[in-house]
Amino acid sequence: MAELAAEPERSPGARERIAAAAIDLAAEHGYEATTLEMLVERAGVTRADFYRYFDGKEDCALQLYEEYLGHFVAHVLAAAAREETWRDSMRAGGYAAARYVRDNPRLAHVGVVQMLAVGSMAEARRAGMMDPIVDLIDAGRHELADPDSIGRGVAEAVLGSIYELAIRDLASGLGTGKAEMIVPQLMYVAVRPYLGHELAREELEMPPPPEGDPPPQARKHSGTQR
Amino acid sequence: MAALPEHLQPVAVGRRPLEPEVYRDHQRDHVLAAATEVFAKRGYRATTVDHIVAAAKIGVGTFYGLFGGKEECFLAVYESVLAEFREGVCDRLLAEGPFSERAAGALHALLAQIAEHPLSARIALVEVQTAGPLALARYQQTVDAWIPQLAKAREESPFAAELPSRLEEAVIGGLLWYLQQRLQQSELKDPDAHFADVLEIVLEPYLGSEATAALAAGTPTSA
Numbered sequence: 001m002a003e004l005a006a007e008p009e010r011s012p013g014a015r016e017r018i019a020a021a022a023i024d025l026a027a028e029h030g031y032e033a034t035t036l037e038m039l040v041e042r043a044g045v046t047r048a049d050f051y052r053y054f055d056g057k058e059d060c061a062l063q064l065y066e067e068y069l070g071h072f073v074a075h076v077l078a079a080a081a082r083e084e085t086w087r088d089s090m091r092a093g094g095y096a097a098a099r100y101v102r103d104n105p106r107l108a109h110v111g112v113v114q115m116l117a118v119g120s121m122a123e124a125r126r127a128g129m130m131d132p133i134v135d136l137i138d139a140g141r142h143e144l145a146d147p148d149s150i151g152r153g154v155a156e157a158v159l160g161s162i163y164e165l166a167i168r169d170l171a172s173g174l175g176t177g178k179a180e181m182i183v184p185q186l187m188y189v190a191v192r193p194y195l196g197h198e199l200a201r202e203e204l205e206m207p208p209p210p211e212g213d214p215p216p217q218a219r220k221h222s223g224t225q226r
Numbered sequence: 227m228a229a230l231p232e233h234l235q236p237v238a239v240g241r242r243p244l245e246p247e248v249y250r251d252h253q254r255d256h257v258l259a260a261a262t263e264v265f266a267k268r269g270y271r272a273t274t275v276d277h278i279v280a281a282a283k284i285g286v287g288t289f290y291g292l293f294g295g296k297e298e299c300f301l302a303v304y305e306s307v308l309a310e311f312r313e314g315v316c317d318r319l320l321a322e323g324p325f326s327e328r329a330a331g332a333l334h335a336l337l338a339q340i341a342e343h344p345l346s347a348r349i350a351l352v353e354v355q356t357a358g359p360l361a362l363a364r365y366q367q368t369v370d371a372w373i374p375q376l377a378k379a380r381e382e383s384p385f386a387a388e389l390p391s392r393l394e395e396a397v398i399g400g401l402l403w404y405l406q407q408r409l410q411q412s413e414l415k416d417p418d419a420h421f422a423d424v425l426e427i428v429l430e431p432y433l434g435s436e437a438t439a440a441l442a443a444g445t446p447t448s449a
Contacts, residue, residue: 032358116355116362127407153423156407157400164399165392171366185390189400192431197385204390 017043027106031117098179140194266345270357307346337417379432
């Protein structure tokens with residue numbers, strides 16, 4: 001108790017350091033094997049610092065998961081929002097997601113593979129937070145002559161397809177560097193229910209869009225970037 | 227040989243003590259049934275051996291005589307649940323007729339099994355993913371085993387040559403996600419309500435929308 005009183009000031013950046021250490025440890029040892037002792041030691045903070053921000057290990061995992069997943073979803077939606085047509089926005093979102101995974105390999109591994117160990121709470125949050133992405137996919141229904149001929153369940157399944165391929169590649173450890181390579185296949189799966197086989201097939205040959213924030217006329221650009 | 231075939235051997239009549247193995251198997255089944263319910267309702271992580279022991283009304287010693295611990299018990303539950311599901315689904319898949327019709331039958335059987343045994347379905351689709359690395363690997367193996375089965379749909383596909391190479395993984399992932407989401411919201415009570423969605427997810431990519439609609443309506447497509 002005396003220790004708490006003796007430390008009136010928060011260590012600057014403690015929460016950020018805990019977050020970074022938590023991701024690193026979960027990537028190195030797995031969620032289950034990571035203990036609070038390991039976490040505070042790696043982060044260079046006290047237990048009191050930790051308990052200022054989190055109720056415990058699971059709370060820490062869930063809070064960080066929500067933050068990072070929120071950031072990821074916002075990043076994907078922002079990329080999608082820059083495009084005019086549904087199909088272009090799907091492709092832009094897909095590449096934004098794949099490049100995020102490529103550029104944040106540890107985060108992606110922990111978020112997709114290790115968070116399974118946290119169980120149904122994480123599952124529930126993921127489902128809710130992924131809703132805007134399901135909305136984006138489900139908007140493909142407006143491409144149909146009868147938008148009610150396909151249910152929202154199909155859009156959810158498309159998200160499941162994406163998740164399945166991501167989890168396979170990430171769990172087998174070869175995922176992140178090659179994350180972009182599965183986008184054309186996933187685009188096929190994603191647009192096919194709404195646009196049909198012929199248009200979906202074009203996606204298999206479509207080059208990836210240029211990196212970075214594309215200028216407004218980026219859609220004219222056709223150079224490949226492999 | 228002089229020995230009679232087994233079915234002609236004389237059989238002792240009257241009450242006999244159960245063979246120890248028979249008793250053990252019976253007890254194991256009883257504990258697995260209780261554990262299925264506990265794991266499904268509480269979730270794997272929140273379940274303790276004490277919960278299972280209390281639900282099965284057995285002693286802790288009996289539990290450890292059957293299983294090494296919670297994880298081993300869960301893996302046994304998972305296998306028993308799979309066997310239960312496999313029976314109905316595989317029968318339909320191995321029946322006579324074109325693959326698409328058999329697959330549609332198997333998917334309907336799967337939805338019916340889930341509706342009838344929601345707790346088992348939770349084990350097979352949701353809890354298994356959170357029950358540690360061994361269970362996750364076993365789950366992935368189970369999923370993988372369906373890839374070559376589903377790939378047979380390519381033989382009936384008018385687009386066979388143009389389908390993406392990883393379509394099966396994507397389709398199965400989509401189906402699992404769909405079922406998991408519905409199960410979480412306890413929405414899988416009526417198999418018919420989800421049949422059209424499931425066909426759209428699993429078979430439409432191979433067959434196209436018309437043939438899939440025909441399957442949903444239950445009318446076999448004329449080739």
